[in-house]
Amino acid sequence: MSSGNFITxxxxxxxGWARKFSLFxxxxxxxxxxMEYMSTACAHFDIDRFGAGWTRFSPRQSDLILVVxxxxxxxxxxxxxxxxxxxxxKWVIAFGACTLSGGxxxxxxxxxxxxxxxxxxxYIPGCPPRxxxxxxxxxxxxxxxxxxxxxxxxxxxxx
Amino acid sequence: MEEEKILDALRQACPDAVLSAEVSLxxxxxxxxxxxxxxxxxxxRGAPLRTDMLLDLTCVHFPERPEAFEMVYHFLSLETQxxxxxxxxxxxxxxxxxxxxxxxxxxxxxxxxxxxMFGVRFEGHPDLRRLLLxxxxxxxxxxxxxxxxxxxxxxxxxxxxxx
Amino acid sequence: MTTRxxxxxxxxxxxxxxxxxxxxxxxxxxxxxELDGERVLASEVEVGYLHRGFEKTCENKTWFNLLIYTDRxxxxxxxxxxxxxxxxxxxxxxxxxxxxxxxxRVLMSxxxxxxxxxxxxxxxxxxxxAFTVFLYKMKAREFLWDxxxxxxxxxxxxxxIRVGGVRADLDRDYAAACRKAVxxxxxxxxxxxxxxxxxxxxxxxxxxxxxxxxxxxxxxGWTGPCLRSTGIPYDVRKARPYLNYDSLDFEIPVGxxxxxxxRYMVRMKEMDQSLRxxxxxVGLLEKMPAAPTTDPAESLPPAEAIRLARxxxxxxxxxxxxxxxxxxxxxxxxxxxQAPGFVLPPKDETYTTMEGLINHFQYFMKGHGIRPPKGEAxxxxxGGNGELGYYIVSDGTDRPYRLHLRAxxxxxxxxxxxxxxxxxxxxxxxxxxxxxxxGGELDR
Numbered sequence: 001m002s003s004g005n006f007i008t009x010x011x012x013x014x015x016g017w018a019r020k021f022s023l024f025x026x027x028x029x030x031x032x033x034x035m036e037y038m039s040t041a042c043a044h045f046d047i048d049r050f051g052a053g054w055t056r057f058s059p060r061q062s063d064l065i066l067v068v069x070x071x072x073x074x075x076x077x078x079x080x081x082x083x084x085x086x087x088x089x090k091w092v093i094a095f096g097a098c099t100l101s102g103g104x105x106x107x108x109x110x111x112x113x114x115x116x117x118x119x120x121x122x123y124i125p126g127c128p129p130r131x132x133x134x135x136x137x138x139x140x141x142x143x144x145x146x147x148x149x150x151x152x153x154x155x156x157x158x159x
Numbered sequence: 160m161e162e163e164k165i166l167d168a169l170r171q172a173c174p175d176a177v178l179s180a181e182v183s184l185x186x187x188x189x190x191x192x193x194x195x196x197x198x199x200x201x202x203x204r205g206a207p208l209r210t211d212m213l214l215d216l217t218c219v220h221f222p223e224r225p226e227a228f229e230m231v232y233h234f235l236s237l238e239t240q241x242x243x244x245x246x247x248x249x250x251x252x253x254x255x256x257x258x259x260x261x262x263x264x265x266x267x268x269x270x271x272x273x274x275x276m277f278g279v280r281f282e283g284h285p286d287l288r289r290l291l292l293x294x295x296x297x298x299x300x301x302x303x304x305x306x307x308x309x310x311x312x313x314x315x316x317x318x319x320x321x322x
Numbered sequence: 323m324t325t326r327x328x329x330x331x332x333x334x335x336x337x338x339x340x341x342x343x344x345x346x347x348x349x350x351x352x353x354x355x356e357l358d359g360e361r362v363l364a365s366e367v368e369v370g371y372l373h374r375g376f377e378k379t380c381e382n383k384t385w386f387n388l389l390i391y392t393d394r395x396x397x398x399x400x401x402x403x404x405x406x407x408x409x410x411x412x413x414x415x416x417x418x419x420x421x422x423x424x425x426x427r428v429l430m431s432x433x434x435x436x437x438x439x440x441x442x443x444x445x446x447x448x449x450x451x452a453f454t455v456f457l458y459k460m461k462a463r464e465f466l467w468d469x470x471x472x473x474x475x476x477x478x479x480x481x482x483i484r485v486g487g488v489r490a491d492l493d494r495d496y497a498a499a500c501r502k503a504v505x506x507x508x509x510x511x512x513x514x515x516x517x518x519x520x521x522x523x524x525x526x527x528x529x530x531x532x533x534x535x536x537x538x539x540x541x542x543g544w545t546g547p548c549l550r551s552t553g554i555p556y557d558v559r560k561a562r563p564y565l566n567y568d569s570l571d572f573e574i575p576v577g578x579x580x581x582x583x584x585r586y587m588v589r590m591k592e593m594d595q596s597l598r599x600x601x602x603x604v605g606l607l608e609k610m611p612a613a614p615t616t617d618p619a620e621s622l623p624p625a626e627a628i629r630l631a632r633x634x635x636x637x638x639x640x641x642x643x644x645x646x647x648x649x650x651x652x653x654x655x656x657x658x659x660q661a662p663g664f665v666l667p668p669k670d671e672t673y674t675t676m677e678g679l680i681n682h683f684q685y686f687m688k689g690h691g692i693r694p695p696k697g698e699a700x701x702x703x704x705g706g707n708g709e710l711g712y713y714i715v716s717d718g719t720d721r722p723y724r725l726h727l728r729a730x731x732x733x734x735x736x737x738x739x740x741x742x743x744x745x746x747x748x749x750x751x752x753x754x755x756x757x758x759x760x761g762g763e764l765d766r
Binding site: 212267 | 326369370373375377378379382413414538540541542543554556561562697698699700709711713715723724726728732733736737765766
Binding site: 073074076077080106107108109111112115116117119 | 292293300305306307308309310311312313314316317318
């Protein structure tokens with residue numbers, strides 16, 4: 001945790017509060033988990049009530065990249081490019097077993113976990129994860145954002 | 160149309176092309192010589208069979224056989240509601256067979272997939288290159304001698320940090 | 323690495339890349355466009371961005387184990403993929419599935435088919451700008467998934483339809499849940515008809531756009547709703563009836579022009595027919611005699627039952643865990659074929675008899691379990707997108723020698739380049755949406 005005076009820590013909390021409740025996510029959807037992502041985003045389970053409802057289909061305009069579904073080797077450079085195009089501060093959620101570790105696909109075609117390509121903040125297990133699990137992961141990310149280091153130390157983060 | 164009748168018509172029309180023709184589990188299956196594929200396909204398109212649809216085109220690799228690659232074609236005729244499976248064996252060295260792109264439009268993509276996965280070449284294909292895998296991938300994965308887990312990453316992979 | 327379109331493009335045209343990560347690319351597909359302003363002069367479609375090595379993986383898994391991979395092919399209608407694979411294995415092994423299991427399979431297939439069409443059209447509508455339709459259809463899909471979850475335990479990747487039958491009998495309250503889901507879906511479909519059918523904007527974007535002629539559709543190997551939209555009434559359920567489709571009453575909706583609107587309309591009407599089929603199946607299942615149930619007071623917990631069985635004492639009944647609901651000895655004859663090496667023995671017998679224990683153990687052991695005789699088989703079912711076929715080659719061992727999937731949307735997407743030629747960029751979106759490309763099936 002950062003050491004600082006009362007003003008900077010309050011500022012950090014305020015900034016964390018503002019960031020966590022207005023997450024614009026980029027759904028990098030490839031496979032089956034996309035169906036559960038659609039369920040989470042829609043009326044029954046509603047991701048919007050957590051502030052993360054607005055999908056921004058441009059990496060320049062989003063804070064959070066939700067990597068949903070298997071990433072094959074052919075798609076890895078594209079994922080890296082999209083992640084690099086995002087502006088700081090940015091977070092990554094690995095959604096579903098295939099993004100955590102390749103899932104059930106241990107073969108020549110699949111990347112064994114997207115943390116081999118980009119740094120990941122939250123891992124959501126499941127094949128596919130239930131919408132409640134996804135929302136739990138989102139809440140954990142919000143907790144992480146609230147308590148994260150302040151802005152000017154972002155340069156320390158290794159890519 | 161009855162499976163037996165389909166096979167009889169095929170045997171009569173292309174007697175030296177057909178190596179064997181039998182009904183297996185209710186499906187009409189004919190094994191033909193690989194160099195006669197174009198002639199057989201042309202016959203199938205016309206009367207009386209009128210198979211207007213190429214349902215599927217795939218390959219099976221039998222490394223211990225002299226004819227290591229077995230091409231499998233599935234045909235369907237919507238008019239006569241008949242189906243036919245045609246198989247043709249190809250040698251292990253430089254497997255090549257005629258392309259059906261002139262007769263059916265989906266043959267183009269199907270043949271590219273077989274080339275990608277097995278390395279079988281198709282004569283007369285306008286644009287034979289990899290379909291499902293990427294340029295720079297070496298080898299043909301569905302061959303029996305390609306190891307399952309041999310990965311060829313496109314970008315350098317990082318080591319995940321664990322705290 | 324230059325692509326074909328880069329090599330062949332005219333010098334004064336614009337090259338634009340759509341995808342592979344793009345909101346309207348349904349997962350991942352890359353379309354490279356050669357444009358003159360907004361008009362597409364030529365295009366090149368690149369697939370393979372979701373190639374997960376399904377066929378190679380299946381050669382290394384047992385016949386039973388690879389069932390989970392089939393769920394993830396056409397992931398919006400997973401039960402139909404299960405069904406296609408399982409029917410191919412049953413054809414090779416010559417297994418006969420009991421009638422109740424067949425009707426349950428039809429019920430589950432039709433529930434899957436409705437959720438497939440709902441998702442396809444919801445995505446098509448959302449990408450065309452009709453976001454409300456997406457929300458309504460997802461709501462209906464949740465009701466259907468609740469029904470599926472009640473019985474199979476999972477919303478999406480169910481692995482429920484097994485070789486020889488189904489994994490478990492239906493839940494006690496399935497009839498009420500099915501009827502409710504059907505009623506809610508009908509309400510949603512009525513709303514969507516009202517929102518889209520006569521909507522000037524939707525019609526402008528879909529009527530007479532991307533028209534496919536019958537000859538071309540057949541030449542491309544189109545099947546399913548896309549082929550039926552051109553006017554050819556080919557449906558595997560009617561042409562080569564499987565399960566008990568020949569005794570059920572349903573129609574095949576057919577389009578006229580083969581444009582985007584017809585593809586949309588055929589899917590909407592097919593959902594009505596599927597809902598009819600679901601109601602008929604529920605009626606049939608209610609009429610079938612219920613399996614005998616045992617008195618809960620006489621059932622012993624599994625540990626107790628095992629102890630007694632070891633001492634050769636008789637065990638009346640075993641109280642199975644709720645996870646195993648619907649799969650006890652009393653329903654085994656209803657849900658599984660009489661084929662000891664190919665199906666899992668009921669848990670009660672596994673706990674209390676030696677044969678049951680050995681059969682269970684061998685079912686999962688490497689080198690044992692399902693071992694179809696040497697040979698090959700091709701079996702096709704009507705998937706959400708068309709004729710879903712599995713070609714399997716067995717060499718007598720516990721693993722397939724070769725497993726090939728005939729993916730219906732592969733052939734549909736093969737025609738994409740032709741359909742968008744000459745049209746504007748904005749036309750690509752509803753065209754591609756109406757094709758219902760599912761990456762898992764396309765790229766395997």
